[in-house]
Amino acid sequence: MYLPVVATYRQGERIARETLVFALSPDRVATLQPTRHYPIFDKAIARMRRTPRLVQSSYGVMYALVYALNEAAERVIHHASDLLEEMSDQIEEATLGYDRRGREIGVTDMQGTISRMNRAEEIVSSTQESQLSLARAARHLRSEIADTDPVLAGLVETLIADIDGVKEHASFEHDKVRYLQQAIMTSLDVKQNQIVKVFTIITAVFLPPTLITSFYGMNFTRMPELEWELGFPWIVLVTLVAAVIPLVYIKRRGWLR
Known part of the structure; x- marks a missing residue:
């Protein structure tokens, strides 16, 4: 059985996204990965050392690998959530229309914040795609185990629930990003409309005197x-x-x- 998955993980301040392929059979599991030493799988190796029974079958090894990928995706979502929290003050200022010095905020002032929010949305969207492929791999693994190993089957069931939980967390963060983006754009649109209104009023006030002077x-x-x-x-x-x-x-x- 060949199972492609999309791995999303944090590498310093950069979010990496790569495609892996698992080849699973009853007696062994092989991975097609970018490098021989894949940092994400260090967590899987540590888990197998803590739980030696996992290495007794290829399904247990596969479980540990998918578990490590899910943990990496969860850390990415927490990173995206932290990015949004760091931008909360700037977003609040944009919504109010003034910064801490009382100066009005314009489109130029919010370009950096909007760019970071777009980056956060990209991270969350990538993680959602990763979770879909992980959920598919975990369900195929559960069907292969069937009733041969009830303990491992229970672990895989819990893993599937965890994968769905991370996916729901990613969906929540995605909705949050969209809401904040909409709030900022609405605030900036209102501000631009106010500027247009001021110029319209100025034009209306000076139009009659201009008409008189033209005579x-x-x-x-x-x-x-x-x-x-x-x-x-x-x-x-x-x-x-x-x-x-x-x-x-x-x-x-x-x-x-």
Whole structure:
């Protein structure tokens, strides 16, 4: 029986993802792996030393190897969860719209946080795929054991439950990442809409004075206001009133909130 699995594990600050293949028979198990010494399987070797009965059959060895891969995936999920916790303050600031100094947060300020969140989502998605392949391998192993070794069959049943538990944890973290991404993008969209609203209000306030000045910028031969002694103060007053009227209207409509 040939069982391909996807291994996801943490290597320092880097998350590695590789495909392994198990060849399982009743008397032996072989692995197709990237290197002769595969660090993940050190945990499997240690478990077999603690439980010598596992090395009495190829199924026990296979159980220990799959168990080690599941533990490696679980550590990856905890790493992704820690990344999200480290970004919690920045995410809260983005949601509120201001940093600790009271300065408004823009899109540029959140690029680093958004990039790290995308990385966390990629890690979680890779782990979900790994758990699907591990669950398949563990179920095939359980079917091969059948009733020949009830103790080992019970261990494999527990392993299947653990694999499903890690997969559910990964699904929870994936939903969390998506929610936080949506919260940040919504906050930034609201901020951009506020900026557009400010420019719209400024345009509305200065449009009537601009219209008045455009009239008096025309080269007409006869303009009575130019010969009037109070012409300039009068035009200034009319321009000021024309600017205040839209502002009062906008304020009464509640568009400044």
